Amino acid sequence: MKAVSLVLRLSRRAIGAVTLSNESLTLADGRHLTSKAERSVMAARRCATSWLIYTKATRLIIDAPPDAPGTTASRVLAVLEELAREHGVSVFRVHRTEILQGYGSPGLGSRKELRTLVREFFSELQGVRGSVQPYVVDAAAAALYAECQLALSPPHV
Secondary structure (H helix, E strand, O other): OOOOEEEEEEOOOEEEEEEEEOOEEEEEEEEEOOOOHHHHHHHHHHHHHHHHHHHOOOEEEEEOOOOOOOOHHHHHHHHHHHHHHHOOOEEEEEOHHHHHHHOOOOOOOOHHHHHHHHHOOOHHHHHOOOOOHHHHHHHHHHHHHHHHHHHHOOOOO
8 A cells, every 4th residue: 555645834824735646736735823822733633634534644744843842833743743643644754954955956945946846846736825825835845855755765664
């Protein structure tokens, strides 16, 4: 069975989600997160739960900022990792720096450059609108990067 990856791009104020299957995006979605920490954490959990169930994901790949204890992003990240454990899904973290380096030699200089490049790969991203669109594109970039990394260095089970 081929692993199904749900890839999330997490920030302080939004979460983008994609699932890559057979070189197509089978999910391209995102949610804006409120500035109220508790509501933001609960909303992220609800969205991630529905995405995990919808995609039948077997692994969760998260593109998130470095841990900064006490921040909303770190609290959401902890909830996502807990949710993955509850669903028996393995978790992999990727970071912006490694993703940018993975898209060129030398690596790209910004997420803006990365978004321009990745939008060309997936026509499915054209349908994503609003303030979450950059986060969904970021998730697609992380999905491509992570799939390549996992293919080259599969995790030991």
